[in-house]
Amino acid sequence: MVLTGMKLWIGIDDTDSNKGMCTTYLAVLLIEELEKTGAKLIGFPRLIRLNPTIPYKTRGNGAVSFLIESNKDIGEIVDLVDEIVLSHAMLDDDNTNPGVVFVENDNRAIDFLSKFAFKAVRDVISLDEALFLIGKFMLPHLKYKKGRGLIGALASIGLDLYDYTLELLAYRKPEKFGSKREYDKESFFEADKKTYPKTFDTVDWHNKEVVCVPNSPDPVLFGIRGEDIHALKEAFEIVKTEPIDKYMIFITNQATDMHLIHYNEIEKLENYRSYILKGEVIDKYEIQGGHVFIVIQTPFGEVKCAAFEPTKQFRNIVRKLERGDVVEVYGSMKRNTINLEKINIVELAKIFIEENPICPVCKKRMESAGRNQGYRCKKCKTKSKEKIVKIKPREIEEGFYEVPPRARRHLSKPLVRMNVEKKHIFR
Ligand SMILES: [Zn+2]
Structure with missing residues (x-):
């Protein structure tokens, strides 16, 4: 026709x-x-x-x-x-x-x-x-x-899709809506192994979860996300599930960071917006439930940023930050708190630690000889005036870190799609 x-x-x-x-x-x-x-x-x-x-x-x-x-x-x-x-x-x-x-x-x-x-x-x-x-x-x-x-x-x-990704959405038979989804977990890991990074966020290897199968009562059976239609179809062929009713490939702004407003574009911060902000870490704490927070000093004032429990191993990065570290945070602002999606550690602060000197004779650590008296070796009585000032070895590197796939928001751009240096990817 x-x-x-x-x-x-x-x-x-x-x-x-x-x-x-x-x-x-x-x-x-x-x-x-x-x-x-x-x-x-x-x-x-x-x-x-x-x-x-x-x-x-x-x-x-x-x-x-x-x-x-x-x-x-x-x-x-x-x-x-x-x-x-x-x-x-x-x-x-x-x-x-x-x-x-x-x-x-x-x-x-x-x-x-x-x-x-x-x-x-x-x-x-x-x-x-x-x-x-x-x-x-x-x-x-x-x-x-x-x-x-x-x-x-x-x-x-x-919407102008100046950046985009694809998602293949597979739907359940209508009689299955609301019931538990049946699928072979291993086959999704297999699909990821074969097609990553042309597909992404299918599974979370570290947390051993399939993340592309929802739990809600909606008609979606799973969604394969990626850059390349052939890779989507390849993954689609590999996964083993209950019978599929139909599927459709969508072009989407998922995984593009299109929601984020850069700090250069704004004069003030507002809730219900998502930002990229740069600042210096001035505080860090953890609350019950395993939620980790940092406070950063920015041109807009102090901003609280959270790595909530579901972000799992990402919290270990935030826990290792120290006062003075310069970071760029990526995430949405709600209740005056940025919910971290990514963090770029721009510059790690040099943190100095003081130690008692080592005895040059018997190689033991010396003790304080009293206030303003310097140090003394307990064993051989050798004296020393100088303490040792050391730079504390940091357990993290500068660069980009992101939440694992299980905690990724639809719009968040995974690091694997980002053209930046020093990426630390959790898979
Ligand atoms: Zn000694």
Whole structure:
């Protein structure tokens, strides 16, 4: 069939809840139903992760958009989409407020949406801002309940993917939704061994966990992340699981650090934003539960940074920091605390320690001979005035460290993707 129809972006968000569904899955259902009407999917659907700190969002805060070419008129497409959202979205949940937006590919709204989208990833956007754009460009849309999903729906269409990765998402048979996922753990380690670093964050070797299989009751069976479509497919062939219903490859801003605002760009710090900050360590402590904190002095004042218990061995790096170390921290700010995703130790402080001298005659450590009396060897009575000043050997090196795969946030760029010197990668 020759298509000469219109090209239409469809963006959708906020259809899931903690009890089930996943917007990526709903998008795949939409694509299937639209294809039945003769529409054609163009390129990969886009999975766009928005500001990860927004409190009322489900954990992932992911919206989806895709481009289709269709001969149907837009009214028919909107009706079909409405029907599918009504039958699959978790509308009974108070926190689920879906939104769908339709934007023709040649609409000049697209240019405005890219700025809006970038803000949705790094900042906090009100529903009014989304409704304003929808009104300004008269965009067809579907708004359910509060319609908060319209924000992500617009952003998922507009975001400029100047950096991107891919994720292959495999879905369960509908009758399995909510039950325990069946899979062969070893096969995921095997897939990682064969395809890393072209795929990443499939497993966590140190903590012996498969990290790409969720525990939530949603339709996702697993997701293979990576840079290269062939590597994704290779890993997909290796893993052994319960029967797969369907799968889809998404292009995504996951693993790009797109949420982080650099300290050069700001004048003050705000909660619900994510930052790269540079500062000097001025304090360090640990609280019950194994949560490790440092306080750094920055141009914006003192900032508390946390390595929480789930970041496991990453905490050992933070524990070895000392006052005076210069670090760059990467992470989201909530309750006035940066939740560390990565740390770059820029410069380790020289820490001096004082020791009693060694007796030159019998090689034993000398003792204090009293206040301002110097030192004396207990055995041979040799005297010495000078204590020894030594530089304390540091147990860590300068460079980049990151949380292990089990604790990685969707948007965090793994070090394996970063073009920097002195990387210390936890696998
Ligand atoms: Zn001696």
